[in-house]
Amino acid sequence: MQQPNQISPHVLIFPLPLQGPVNCMLKLAELLCLHQIHVTFLNTEHVQNRLRLHTDTETYFKKYEKCFSFRTVPDGLPEDNPRTGSQIPALLKGLDEVAVPLLREMVTSGELGTESERPLTCIIADGIFTFAVGIAREIGVTLLYFDTISPCGFWTYFCLPKLIEAGELPFKDDDLDVIIKNVPGMEGIIRRRDLPSFCRTKDLNDRIIQLVLKEDEHIPLAQGLIFNTFQELEAPVLAQMLNISPNIYAVGPLHTHAKTRLGEETGVLSERSSSIWKEDRTCISWLDAQPLKSVVYVSIGSLAVMTKDQLLEIWHGLVNSGSRFLWVRRPGSIEGLDDKFEIPLELSQGTKERGCIVDWAPQEEVLSHPSVGGFLTHSGWNSTLESIVEGKPMICWPYFVDQQVNSRYVEEVWKIGLDMKDTCERSIVEKKVREVMDLKKDVFWERARNMAQLAKESVSEGGSSFQDLNRLVEDIKSKYMPARPN
């Protein structure tokens, strides 16, 4: 039995059960394990089953068996295909109704650790999980929120009440180019069209708006906030965050951070997948056969969907641009089309000569491939960071939530790509691809290379994210340990 003064840190990590959040929370979990912090990682059964089916994640984490374990809860939805963007409200409802009561039971019954046997000392949960405040209080442990969206996106979410109070929301007319004034630190940067997608409603009772407002009330109740970013990328936004919490940890880009520290620890630099789709590795041999920097990698992540018309416009634009392209067409990502959709005749030649289409790719490996010269992305935060680390310029075609803000920052603030939001015409796609892959290639490449360098430095010894991770580890081991009677 453990003596009171021997209690060791034990963190429960609960990600939003979607590809992006699970990816980066797994990296954080591994980093904590490397620092001898015990982690219980709570996945939904759906995510865990898919990880089991398509990856060796469970086996891989066995090497941390003394300090890591997976636990699962159902998400309340039928067990079919992966959840997409339109299912998020149902997913959140299912989590609330089914997963949360089970989690509460697990935590309070001592199933995840009792007073005497490795008690929980800290919860790290996605920012949208407002229920975590109550659970952490009930068992008397620290709560840290980890919002895996971009801090620039998060900050606009957090300023929603301010925007409503100032009358900037809902929009008074249909002009989306009006500059937004009430997001401190972003004056002159964002227009209405760059606010998160859910702001384009006339109805403030909209379910998502209400959810975000509830999140905004709960965020300051956590003892600290973790972000997957680095100071050199988002210093002004991170400085604003100090108004919410004195304990801000910018520990990203987490995928590189984990790789770097693991490499230092073990001497092995491993590429590892936590994909909940089956990766098609044939695209790597296809890339091997392409010239340097010649391929546009196209992917809209794990949730976004496009219409058949949008698919055709992007496809024509790519073929007409003359660039080579590797396209991830995730099953279910085209509205109303089955996955056996044939290549239209007028696109077949250009696609055969210069294109490769797969269902799901090993994205980090693809982006690091020397043949890839640019990334046409939906601007999900993980994809954005993965592109930044590899120094690949982006063409952004955001779908929803924080992606609208990220794409604006890529073009306007970091200047490492172009923002194609709210348009989807073949001539525009062609023009943007030509600019990034050819006409302004050198300028974009130089800026992207510099940013990549800063990203890598931030996770190297002494770098800003390196230091923030160390601070997080120390705080979990001391400041956030529950007070115990002597």
Ligand SMILES: O=c1ccn([C@@H]2O[C@H](COP(=O)(O)OP(=O)(O)O[C@H]3O[C@H](CO)[C@@H](O)[C@H](O)[C@H]3O)[C@@H](O)[C@H]2O)c(=O)[nH]1
């Ligand atoms: O063929 C593919 C396509 C994607 N990925 C991976 O899937 C993840 C996708 O993550 P992200 O780019 O963040 O997109 P979403 O899955 O759409 O992420 C959701 O969650 C993010 C925060 O975690 C938000 O920023 C997004 O807006 C939200 O849609 C990345 O790690 C990719 O490497 C692959 O491995 N293979």
